[in-house]
Amino acid sequence: MQYSEKVMDHFMNPRNSGVIENPDGYGKVGSPSCGDVMEIFLKIEDDIIKDVKFRTFGCASAIATSSISTEMILEKNVSEALELTNKAVAEALDGLPPVKMHCSVLAEEAIKAAIEDYMSKK
Numbered sequence: 060m061q062y063s064e065k066v067m068d069h070f071m072n073p074r075n076s077g078v079i080e081n082p083d084g085y086g087k088v089g090s091p092s093c094g095d096v097m098e099i100f101l102k103i104e105d106d107i108i109k110d111v112k113f114r115t116f117g118c119a120s121a122i123a124t125s126s127i128s129t130e131m132i133l134e135k136n137v138s139e140a141l142e143l144t145n146k147a148v149a150e151a152l153d154g155l156p157p158v159k160m161h162c163s164v165l166a167e168e169a170i171k172a173a174i175e176d177y178m179s180k181k
């Protein structure tokens with residue numbers, strides 16, 4: 060399995076890893092095939108994502124995609140963040156091995172779930 064340098068970098072040094080107490084949005088998704096579990100915590104003010112943290116138990120792809128996707132949605136409007144696709148995330152990582160693409164779907168789904176949670180609480 061060949062991972063890009065960016066994947067290895069985000070896997071070894073994850074950005075925004077951790078939790079947020081009393082988040083405005085929270086999402087948790089799992090991938091049965093890999094056993095990956097991803098949680099996303101959002102702090103949102105006036106529909107802008109002011110802080111984001113993630114907690115992921117899973118493979119290198121799952122951790123790297125969580126890490127880079129938090130960077131991609133930070134300071135973004137929630138509607139922009141909803142448009143983030145797993146393809147964009149994988150591209151930002153200079154690609155993922157094809158058998159690991161499903162792990163990047165997890166990041167997209169977790170972010171969507173967290174934003175939906177925020178919307179439903181508004």
Ligand SMILES: [Zn+2]
Pocket residue numbers: 090093095117118119120121162
């Ligand atoms: Zn995985």
